[in-house]
Amino acid sequence: MDLHQQTIEALHAALSNKQISAEELTQDVLKRIDAVEASVKAYLTLTPEIALEQARAVDAKIKRGDAISPLAGIPGAIKDNICTKGTRTSCASKILDKFVPPYDATVIEKLAAQDAVMVGKANMDEFAMGGSTENSGYHPTHNPWDLAAVPGGSSGGSAAAVAAGEAVWALGSDTGGSIRQPAAYCGTVGLKPTYGRVSRYGLVAYASSLDQIGPITRTVTDSALVMNAICGYDAKDSTSIAADCPDYTKALTRDIKGLKIGLPKEYFVSGMDADVEKAIYQAIDQLVALGAEYKEVSMPHTQYALSAYYMIAPAEASSNLARYDGVSYGYRGEGNDIVSMYKTTRSEAFGDEVKRRIMLGTYALSSGYYDAYYLRALKVRSLVKRDFDRAFADVDVLVTPTAPTTAFKLGEKSSDPLAMYLQDVCTIPVNLAGVPAISLPCGFAGGMPVGMQIIGKPLGEETILRAAYAYEQEHDFAARRAPLGEGK
Amino acid sequence: MAYETVIGLEVHTELKTHSKIFCGCSTQFGSEQNTNVCPVCLGLPGVLPVVNEKVIEYAVRAGLALNCEILPFSKFDRKNYYYPDLPKNFQTSQQDLPIALKGHLDIEVNGVKKRIGITRIHMEEDAGKLVHAGNSITDSDYALVDYNRTGVPLLEIVSEPDLRSPEEAKAYLEKLKSILEYIDVSDCKMEEGSLRCDANISLRPVGASEFGTKAELKNVNSFRSVQRGLEYEELRQAELLDDGGKVIQETRSWDEARGITVSMRSKEQAHDYRFFPEPDLVPIMVAKEFVDSVRDSLPELPDARQKRLSEQCGLSEYDAGVITASRAMADYFDAVVAEGADAKTAANWLMGEVSKHLNNENVSVADCPVKPLALAHMLQLIDKGTISGKIAKTVFEEMWASGKDPEMIVKEKGLVQISDVSEIVAIVDAVIAANPQSVEDYKAGKQKAIGFLVGQIMKQTKGRANPEMVNKLLVERLG
Ligand SMILES: [Zn+2]
Numbered sequence: 023m024d025l026h027q028q029t030i031e032a033l034h035a036a037l038s039n040k041q042i043s044a045e046e047l048t049q050d051v052l053k054r055i056d057a058v059e060a061s062v063k064a065y066l067t068l069t070p071e072i073a074l075e076q077a078r079a080v081d082a083k084i085k086r087g088d089a090i091s092p093l094a095g096i097p098g099a100i101k102d103n104i105c106t107k108g109t110r111t112s113c114a115s116k117i118l119d120k121f122v123p124p125y126d127a128t129v130i131e132k133l134a135a136q137d138a139v140m141v142g143k144a145n146m147d148e149f150a151m152g153g154s155t156e157n158s159g160y161h162p163t164h165n166p167w168d169l170a171a172v173p174g175g176s177s178g179g180s181a182a183a184v185a186a187g188e189a190v191w192a193l194g195s196d197t198g199g200s201i202r203q204p205a206a207y208c209g210t211v212g213l214k215p216t217y218g219r220v221s222r223y224g225l226v227a228y229a230s231s232l233d234q235i236g237p238i239t240r241t242v243t244d245s246a247l248v249m250n251a252i253c254g255y256d257a258k259d260s261t262s263i264a265a266d267c268p269d270y271t272k273a274l275t276r277d278i279k280g281l282k283i284g285l286p287k288e289y290f291v292s293g294m295d296a297d298v299e300k301a302i303y304q305a306i307d308q309l310v311a312l313g314a315e316y317k318e319v320s321m322p323h324t325q326y327a328l329s330a331y332y333m334i335a336p337a338e339a340s341s342n343l344a345r346y347d348g349v350s351y352g353y354r355g356e357g358n359d360i361v362s363m364y365k366t367t368r369s370e371a372f373g374d375e376v377k378r379r380i381m382l383g384t385y386a387l388s389s390g391y392y393d394a395y396y397l398r399a400l401k402v403r404s405l406v407k408r409d410f411d412r413a414f415a416d417v418d419v420l421v422t423p424t425a426p427t428t429a430f431k432l433g434e435k436s437s438d439p440l441a442m443y444l445q446d447v448c449t450i451p452v453n454l455a456g457v458p459a460i461s462l463p464c465g466f467a468g469g470m471p472v473g474m475q476i477i478g479k480p481l482g483e484e485t486i487l488r489a490a491y492a493y494e495q496e497h498d499f500a501a502r503r504a505p506l507g508e509g510k
Numbered sequence: 511m512a513y514e515t516v517i518g519l520e521v522h523t524e525l526k527t528h529s530k531i532f533c534g535c536s537t538q539f540g541s542e543q544n545t546n547v548c549p550v551c552l553g554l555p556g557v558l559p560v561v562n563e564k565v566i567e568y569a570v571r572a573g574l575a576l577n578c579e580i581l582p583f584s585k586f587d588r589k590n591y592y593y594p595d596l597p598k599n600f601q602t603s604q605q606d607l608p609i610a611l612k613g614h615l616d617i618e619v620n621g622v623k624k625r626i627g628i629t630r631i632h633m634e635e636d637a638g639k640l641v642h643a644g645n646s647i648t649d650s651d652y653a654l655v656d657y658n659r660t661g662v663p664l665l666e667i668v669s670e671p672d673l674r675s676p677e678e679a680k681a682y683l684e685k686l687k688s689i690l691e692y693i694d695v696s697d698c699k700m701e702e703g704s705l706r707c708d709a710n711i712s713l714r715p716v717g718a719s720e721f722g723t724k725a726e727l728k729n730v731n732s733f734r735s736v737q738r739g740l741e742y743e744e745l746r747q748a749e750l751l752d753d754g755g756k757v758i759q760e761t762r763s764w765d766e767a768r769g770i771t772v773s774m775r776s777k778e779q780a781h782d783y784r785f786f787p788e789p790d791l792v793p794i795m796v797a798k799e800f801v802d803s804v805r806d807s808l809p810e811l812p813d814a815r816q817k818r819l820s821e822q823c824g825l826s827e828y829d830a831g832v833i834t835a836s837r838a839m840a841d842y843f844d845a846v847v848a849e850g851a852d853a854k855t856a857a858n859w860l861m862g863e864v865s866k867h868l869n870n871e872n873v874s875v876a877d878c879p880v881k882p883l884a885l886a887h888m889l890q891l892i893d894k895g896t897i898s899g900k901i902a903k904t905v906f907e908e909m910w911a912s913g914k915d916p917e918m919i920v921k922e923k924g925l926v927q928i929s930d931v932s933e934i935v936a937i938v939d940a941v942i943a944a945n946p947q948s949v950e951d952y953k954a955g956k957q958k959a960i961g962f963l964v965g966q967i968m969k970q971t972k973g974r975a976n977p978e979m980v981n982k983l984l985v986e987r988l989g
Contacts, residue, residue, distance in 0.1 A: 105556040118555065125549050127556060226555040230789035260560050260791050338789055341588050344599035345553050349655070360594055387590070387784035396786060 025050040026097075026187040027503055030244040033190060034092050040084060044077035044095030048139055051097040054187045055141065058506055063163050064173075064183035066102050067110050068142040073097060076139040083137070092247045094137035099189035101180050102143040103150055104235065105224040106130055109140075113226050114158040115148045117346045117353045117371035127224020128259070129193060129235055129252045136251045141189055145179030148373045149343065150200055150228040152176050153445045156436050157375040164432070165207060166504035167470055171429040174204030174445075180238045181208040185504050191248055192238040197228050198331055199424075199449025201236045202461035206424035206473020209463045209502065211490070212238045213245045214449075216481050217456035218263040220249075221256030227342040229335035230261075232453040241500045242462060242491040246270035249483065265481065273484035274491040279313030281489060284417035288324035289448050294426040297467030302423045305464040305474045305493060309421070312492050319417060321409040326402045327451040328443065333386050333399035334454075340383030343376070378439065403454045410455040414479045419489055422448050424461040424473030452477055460486045463499035471499075511752060513713040515744050516721055517673035521686060522664050523696040524636065524704035525568045530661035531635045532559030532602065537663075539702050543641075543656040551661035553597030558790050561586075565663040566609070566794060568695040569633050570804045572665055573610030575693045575811060576628050576686075580801050584609045586633075586788040591781050595638035595655050603666075605785045608632035609794065615689065616813060617681040618831070626682050627670030636662040659703075665695075671710065671721065676740035680733050683707060684835070688812050692837040700731050707736055712757065713747045722747075723757040727771060730764045739764035742771055815840055823853035832861055838875040842882055849886030856889060863906055880909045888916035896920065897927050901973060929976040931983070934967075937975065938983045941966045952988055960984060 025033065025047050036042045052070050059065060080095035100106060103113045105123035107130075112118045126134070133140075147157040155163040155178025163178045165171040166186035173182040177194030181204035184192050194201040196214035205212025213236045220235045227233060237248035253267035285306065290299065310316055348354035348367030355366025372380070386395040413420060425445050435442045452459045457480055464474035474493075478486040494500050530537055533550035550557045573580050587605040613628035638660040644650035667686065673679045687698045687705060698705040712724035725743060730736045742764075747757050762771040810818070812834050819830035819840075834840045839860065846856045864885070868875060888905055891897045897905060897920055908919045920926055928934060941963055942949055951959040967980050 103556075111555070113555070121555065123549075123554065123556065125554075223558050224556040227790075258560060259558050261558075261789075337786060341590050341600050341784070341786070344590060344592065345555070345597060347592065347594075347599060349594045350552070350597060351554070361592075364592060384784065387786055389782050389784070392784075392786070 024054070024187065026054040026190070028190065029241050030092060030096050030191055030239065030247050031241070033096050034090075034094070037080070037084065037095050038090060044080040044084070044139065045074060047095060048073050048077040048097050048141070051141055051187075051189065058166075058186050059188060061164060061169055062166055062182050062186045062188065062506070063161050064099065064144055064179045064186060064188050065142040066112060066114060066145050066158075066160055066179070069109055069140055072109065073139050073141045076137065080137050080139070091136040091251075093133065093191075093251050095139060096190050097139040097141045098133075099142055099144040099180055099183040099192040100130070100140055101146055101177050101192070101194050103146060103195055103226040103228075104129060104193060105226065106140070106143065109143065111143065111226065112159070113149050114146045114160055115346075115372065115376070116159045117367070119353055119371075121352055123224070125224065128221035128256045130224065132252050132254070138251065142183075144177070144183055144189075144192060147176035147178070148376050149226070149339070150176040150195055150197055150233075151339070151375050151379050153199070153203060153442050154430075154432075154435065155179060155182075155204070156432060157373055159373050162432055165429045166506040167209060168429065169506075170431050171470065172207065172432050174207035174425070174429060176200040176204075177212075177238065178204045181205050181210050181212065184208070184210045184238050184240060186506055187503065190240070191244055193235055193248075193252070194238050195225055195228075195233055195235050196449075196453065197232045197234075197335060198453050199446040201238060202449050202459060202473065202475060203425050203445060205238050205461045206463075206471065206475075207429035209471030209499070209504065210238050210240060211242055211245045211460065211462045211500070212236065213249065213460045213483070213487075214452065214458060215249065215253065215483055216263070216458045217453075218259075218261050219267075219458070219481070219483070220252050221254070221259045221262050223256055223258040227338070229338040230342060231338060232331075232335060234453070242460075242487055242494050243271060243274055245460065246274060246487050263481070268484060270484060270487055273488045275488060276492045276495055277313075278309065278489055278492045281309075281314040281419065281485075282417040283309060283314050283316040283489075284319040284413050284420045285316060286319050286321040286324065286413065286420055286422060288321050289422035291426060291447060293444075294423065295428065295467060298423050298425075298427060298472050301465035301467060301472040302421070302474055306421055308496055309489065309493055312496070314489070316421075317417065319413045319420070321406075321413055321451070323402065323405040323409050324451055327406050327454055328447055330399040330402035330406065331446075331450045331454060332382070332443065333395050334403065336379040336383030337386045337396050338383070340380045340387065343372075343380055346371070375439070406451050407455045409451075410457055418479075419482070419486055420477040422475045422477065424448060424475040428467050428470035428472060448475060456480065458483045458486060460490050462490045462494060463502075464493070464497075465499065512716045513748050513751065514716050514718070515674055515676075516671045516712050516714060516724075517676070517679050517740060518671035518710045519669045519673065519679060519682060520708045520710070521667045521669075521683070522706040523667065523690055523698060525565060525663040525665060525695055526697055526704075527562060527564045527568065527663055529562055529564075531562050531565050531633070531663035532661055535661065539704075541658055543654075544658060546658045547660070551597070552657055559602060561791060561794070562663065565633055566796065567804060568663070569609045569631060569665055570796060570801060571693045571695055571808065572667070572690065573613065573631050574801070574805050575689050575808060576610070576613040576615055576631065576667070578610035578613030578628060578631060580610050580796055581607060582796055582798070583607065583793060584796070585793040586791045587785045588788050589634075590784040593637065594653070595640050595657075595660070597638070597657060597660060601635060601637065602788050602791070603634035604632035609796070615682070615685050617678060617685050619675070619677050619681050624672075624678065626672045626678075629668045629670050631665055631667050634664050634666060636660065636664050676737045676744065679709060679740055680737040683733050683736060685812070688835055688837070692809055692811055694809075700733070703731075706731065709736060709740055711740055711743045711747070713744070713751060723759050725757060725759070725771075726761045728761055728763050728774065735764055735766055738769065739771055742769065746771065809837075812837075812840075819843070819853075823847065823857075825853060825857050829857050829861065833857060836875065842875050842878065845882035846886045846889070849883050851886040851889040852893060855892070856885075859885065859889065863903065867910055879913050880906065884909055884915060891916055891920065895927055895929055895976065898973070898977060901927065926974065927976050928971055928974050929979060931979065934975055934979050934983055937967055937970055938980065938987055941970065942987060949988060960988075
């Protein structure tokens, strides 16, 4: 198989054994990008010079006989809402069209310390608002499994890049399912860590209390490897957790005997695709066959989670996005005075979905409505959290579908925001509770990948990675590649 | 109609931490524009705030010094509004759970003491500064923004509407400034903007219990302007009410040059700040042990110090009040007394010569060229009779100018007082002999003549003769 289709694990071995060079690997990925990017459109900015320079530095290390870290020389894609010093970071918004951050996000510093290679900045829904990457201010991304389908969102570019062989791994961000849902649509593994486990410093905020950076990879092992690189307390993020990080690869033992799995009945919603449901139940049977025990649990406030999310996230967003006013950086509209300049700037440079959420959030926080909307949503959030606490008193992990359907067609739901929002119904409660969850492929429906979500307790990343790994080892889903460019 | 004035003050004070509230940038005043900035205080996409713990400590200090209750659990909130010098278009502040609540301070106006309630103290970040290209906002083609001040830590101290006159408001501000200086949390320089005051003022008929409609007075940047602005508002509102008009709730600014207040915006244009909890900062937990340790570290505050000076040093309450109004002055006083000077003499000198020189040359006590030890030595020279009080003024001038030790000055200039009887007698006799006419005049009952003779003696001794002895001996000799 081509280098660009391999796992981090395999490529690290090949680099360490000097079977390949990092430059050769990077060139192969860049060649793949040349071949398929025109049809996938996973990227907003490509950084081949940076990638090759980083790769050569790794080769120099190998040549000297230095040990290299697991991500050294391995090309990855970075979601375009993660700040990269000297490289444009647009959040897929016209308002930040020319914004070049003067600093690196903490995760980027950590990846640099591991000598990882960055091939480009991945497309996304503008400011991470959306579930299909159709809301990018530049262009939609296409699903490598079916170019007529969406890759999911908002980290659609990251997931599509990995699925298309345009990157070996990627970073995404997850506010309401934005890593897991596109990972599921694109047949990749997506992990949303516990809130605070990975520093948010340098992640352009959508909804601060929900956002979390995480990996999108081809396998569970690769997910653990990227987590090892980016996890940890950061003094620059006061919401980050002051606890050491384990070596996540040590959790991948295949042993899940006695693992207690909960199936929250509220997540198996009506309207769910029958094939998706079937795939999940088969996956659960598989986990049981491996020694896990399962029981049905109830999480009664799930039905309110979506509404609470669509109060809290836009409220925070309305405030986080207020800084894009044309005064000190980014797009500036014309105006005879400061207020009209603000208005033209924001009217012209924000897309519809962003405007919709800013208005929703501004309204929810307005005096006279705060108690009825925002405060009530916070109360619902506490109840949702309590649902998780109760469930986790009985079980070790929760298993659900990642999304109720497989990837839908481009344009299919873009005129109906509400239908689009429903795609995140299984992932949103996890962000409200701040717990970790992973999505991994568990089958196919109509030729499109189906994702299974495994949710863990706070800081329970090791457990969900172990369960996911045990399952993954029983199937070849992780080895399958999108048919893109092969036989077409 | 007779009205009662109701005033409440909101004071913003810049804390004198070395770094800003949410980043490590310097808070140095007067730095070149946009040099004390970083991605965090510029509010660039992706940045996060981290609280400077010194700010919390200073807020707790201020809270305790103003007799407040310190909340064990408080939090930051976002106050959302658009303004070009506010890089994030929200200000991180505190709303429903501020760090300190329910305190008070005592003031005295015309000998009447009064306790003024403090509603709350909260922490927040300062905004930047707009620099207009022209002379005023209206005739400027463009404006530039200086973000050096953005993120400088502020405390907002809100009083209860307990103040009943502009004088009381001024006394409150003076007392507040004095306390903040004592606890060393702020420079309190109004001219540098490190102490700013907004005032709410309303009038109500005497005896009424409900408040009248208030106007908010902004941009008052000296204690004098606060008082003048409030006096103007008192009159304006009273005339309006007398004419059957209504005070409208609005924000007015004090125009120092014209001596009037001008409407800035009415309530209808008021902001909806859309406060909500700051999601990028975890709540602030202040442990009881921490509060106790801060309380233990508080210095003696102005009221206690005034009491001590009047009780222990025998100063009048007034004198003790004047000296303790500024911590630097009180420290200077204590140092002079500690060096062995008499407390009352020291107080007189501080309020007299020393203050006169400081004011004339616009020097702060802390930078006084005459150090407490030197002043104490000089006062001891007076005490011992080495120099007279009058000569002491000359010595002090020289000390101020050259920084020399008083004994050295006395020696160099030969200013030692002549208290030797035989020496003085000789001079007295010589002067009597040389001025028979004056002696005759004196004997004829002209008391003025003795003044002339004393003058002649002092002239001959260059003022060094002990004046008491001269008088005594002269009267004896002419007897
Ligand atoms: Zn800064």
